[in-house]
Amino acid sequence: MEYKCENNIIIEKLCKSYGDNHVLNSIGFEFEAGKISCLMGESGIGKTTLLKILMGLEKKDSGYVSGIDENTKISAVFQEERLCDNLTSLGNILMVCDKDISKDFIKTQLSKVLPENALLKKVSLLSGGMRQRVAIVRAMIVSSDIVLMDEPFKGLDEDTKKAVITYIIDNQRGRTVLVVTHNSDDAMKLSAPICVLTKQ
Amino acid sequence: MTRKMIKTIIVVFIWLCIWQLISYLTGLELIIASPVKVLLSFFLLLKTQLFYICMMNSFIKIILGFMIAFVTGIIFATLANQFQLLKEFLSPLIYLMKALPVASFIILLLIWAGSKNLSVIISFIVVFPMIYIGTLEGFNNLDIKLLEMSKVFRMSWIKKARYIYAPEIFPYIISNCKIALGMCWKAGISAEVIGLPSKSIGEQMYLSKLYLVTDELLAWSVAIIIVSVIFEKLFLIILNGIRKGLEN
Numbered sequence: 391m392e393y394k395c396e397n398n399i400i401i402e403k404l405c406k407s408y409g410d411n412h413v414l415n416s417i418g419f420e421f422e423a424g425k426i427s428c429l430m431g432e433s434g435i436g437k438t439t440l441l442k443i444l445m446g447l448e449k450k451d452s453g454y455v456s457g458i459d460e461n462t463k464i465s466a467v468f469q470e471e472r473l474c475d476n477l478t479s480l481g482n483i484l485m486v487c488d489k490d491i492s493k494d495f496i497k498t499q500l501s502k503v504l505p506e507n508a509l510l511k512k513v514s515l516l517s518g519g520m521r522q523r524v525a526i527v528r529a530m531i532v533s534s535d536i537v538l539m540d541e542p543f544k545g546l547d548e549d550t551k552k553a554v555i556t557y558i559i560d561n562q563r564g565r566t567v568l569v570v571t572h573n574s575d576d577a578m579k580l581s582a583p584i585c586v587l588t589k590q
Numbered sequence: 591m592t593r594k595m596i597k598t599i600i601v602v603f604i605w606l607c608i609w610q611l612i613s614y615l616t617g618l619e620l621i622i623a624s625p626v627k628v629l630l631s632f633f634l635l636l637k638t639q640l641f642y643i644c645m646m647n648s649f650i651k652i653i654l655g656f657m658i659a660f661v662t663g664i665i666f667a668t669l670a671n672q673f674q675l676l677k678e679f680l681s682p683l684i685y686l687m688k689a690l691p692v693a694s695f696i697i698l699l700l701i702w703a704g705s706k707n708l709s710v711i712i713s714f715i716v717v718f719p720m721i722y723i724g725t726l727e728g729f730n731n732l733d734i735k736l737l738e739m740s741k742v743f744r745m746s747w748i749k750k751a752r753y754i755y756a757p758e759i760f761p762y763i764i765s766n767c768k769i770a771l772g773m774c775w776k777a778g779i780s781a782e783v784i785g786l787p788s789k790s791i792g793e794q795m796y797l798s799k800l801y802l803v804t805d806e807l808l809a810w811s812v813a814i815i816i817v818s819v820i821f822e823k824l825f826l827i828i829l830n831g832i833r834k835g836l837e838n
Contacts, residue, residue, distance in 0.1 A: 445742045464742055472739040476757050476837050485753045486743040532743060 397457040398423045399444070399536070399566060404453030406439055413439045416453070419585050423457065426559070426567040428577035431587030437570045438469060440587070441538050444568070457566075458536065465534035467542045471525040475514035479504065479524045482513055486532050500527050503550070503557050518545050526554055530561040537567040543576055555579045623805035632809035640789070641813070648709065648791040649817060652778035655713025656771065663721025664763065670722075671729040680722075687719045696781045705785030709792070712781035713774040720773070724766030728759030752836050760833045764826065771822040775814060 399421040406414040413436040421427040431437050442448040444455065445464055458464070465486075473482045483496045500509050503523045513521055522545055529537050542558075543551045558567065559580065571577060577584045606625045613624040623631070635641045670677035695715055699708055732755065740750050782792020791810055798807035 445738075447738050447741065463744070466739075466742050468735070468739065470735060472735050474736065474753055474757065477753065481753075485749060486740075486745055 396423055399455070399457035399568070401440075402454040404440070404443070404455065405451045406436070406443065406448065407451055414443075414450075417587065421457075421566060421568055421585070422583070423566050424564045426562060426569065426580050426582040428580065428582045428584045429568060429570045429587060430572065430574065430577070430584055432589075433572075435587050435589060437587055438540055441466075441540050441568070441570060444536075444538055462536060463532075463534040464536050464538060465529040465532040466537070467522075467525050467529045467539040469540045469544075471513075471518075471521040473513045473521055473524060473528075476512065478510050478512055479516070479520075479527075480509055482524055483528045483531055486528060488533060491531060491533075496527075496531060499531055499561075500524070503527060503553055519547070519550060522546060523550070523554060526558070530558060535565060537562075537565055539567065539569045541570055541572070543571065543573070551576070552579070619804075620802055621804060623808055627805045628808040628812065631805040632812050635806070635809050635813065640794070643789050644791050644794050645813065645817065647787075647789050648778065648782060649821075651707065651709040651790075652713045652774055653821065655710040655778065656717050656774045658710075659714045659717035659770075659774075660721050660767070663718050664725050667722045667725030667729065670726060677726075684719045684722060687715055692716065692777045692780060693784070696784045699781075700785055705787045708781045708785040708787060709778040709790070713778045716773050716777040717770040720766045720770040721763065724762040725759060728762035729755075731762075732758050756833070756836045760829070760836075764829050764833070767826065767829065768822070771825060772818065775818040779814060 399419075401417060401419045403416045403418060404414055405412070405416055417436075417440070419429075429437055429440070439448060443450050444458055445466055446460075474485065477485065479500055480493060480496055483500070484491075484493065487496070497509055503526070504520060508516055508520050513524060516524070522542065526539070526542050529539065539558075543554065546554060555576070558569075567582075569576070569580060569582065574584060609622075609625050613619065613622045616622055619627065666676075666680065670680055692712060692715075696708065696712060699711055703711065736754050737750075740754055745753075779792050779795070782790045783796050784792075786793045786796055791814060795807055795810050798804070798810065
């Protein structure tokens with residue numbers, strides 16, 4: 391299924407503070423619709439906070455965000471995998487999918503980045519890297535307009551990262567994908583423009 | 591036979607020997623009936639129709655109270671988790687149910703409602719706070735990060751209940767149920783002994799005490815233990831079955 395994402399994500403004068411801690415101070419970005427973009431910046435600069443605002447998990451103090459509203463379907467890879475430990479890799483994906491996505495399709499997708507024997511294992515028995523890949527497949531399989539990824543390649547070795555990047559590119563299907571990363575090589579491999587979040 | 595079972599049998603056998611020894615040494619069969627006599631009395635009880643009528647009457651009432659408390663405890667805890675006002679409104683009542691001695695409730699209820707359904711209400715009063723508190727504890731320990739994930743992925747409430755809430759809350763409910771199942775029998779039978787509803791285990795135990803038929807009194811106790819253990823095991827098997835069903 392191909393998606394048609396027409397609106398760029400435009401962020402203007404966005405501010406967010408936690409008490410006296412001004413995490414985001416009047417930042418502005420534009421992420422092109424239907425393309426992959428990368429967001430980089432030092433640790434603690436507010437990348438995750440920005441993603442949380444885009445996901446609707448945090449409220450902005452002031453500023454404007456357009457291109458995302460309550461009707462926009464979002465899928466995400468969080469910094470932690472956020473999987474249900476009592477479910478298998480397959481179960482974790484079925485849990486968030488619409489009924490029209492079959493088990494066989496999910497298995498095929500998972501097997502592109504995971505060994506066969508990991509598909510039906512409980513995720514609590516998988517390594518950190520495998521769990522991360524399940525979270526990535528989950529975000530890419532689900533029907534969404536925007537995919538937000540917070541350091542999706544963390545803990546993956548080079549070969550696995552390469553396979554995962556290929557998987558993301560192959561399954562982008564016209565969606566706007568925003569990837570937070572610390573590595574500019576990742577952005578190059580994704581052929582994505584880089585936006586850098588700096589201290590204001 | 592497993593090692594654990596053999597150990598249990600040996601431990602039970604040792605305790606039976608101690609009991610027999612005390613009964614023999616004191617020589618007061620009237621006060622401390624020997625295990626052999628209790629066993630004989632138990633088999634004699636099994637042959638009477640009254641035994642089954644009393645067992646059925648008490649079982650239905652106590653378990654009815656338990657089941658009502660189980661269902662309403664979960665419902666009210668779910669609502670209290672959503673509405674802080676309800677949680678605060680219920681908190682004095684829950685504290686009262688937990689702290690007030692069962693005997694006080696029994697006497698008050700005898701005055702207000704009579705003895706007919708006393709064990710249903712007492713069983714409910716004992717079990718409700720346990721299930722309510724256990725369920726609320728489960729809610730309080732929910733993984734916020736998974737809840738955030740469910741919000742981002744727009745999971746339906748049915749899926750949230752099945753995959754996020756149930757696996758977190760069920761262990762708390764099950765662990766509190768284990769205690770509640772024993773407590774409802776203790777409290778229910780106590781209520782019957784005080785209230786003396788017709789053809790109940792409590793009434794029969796009271797009569798045994800009145801006529802100093804200790805072996806029969808203990809035989810009734812054995813019957814209660816057997817029935818409560820069987821019900822507890824069955825109920826927990828069903829609960830665990832539901833939990834596994836939800837997980838798969």
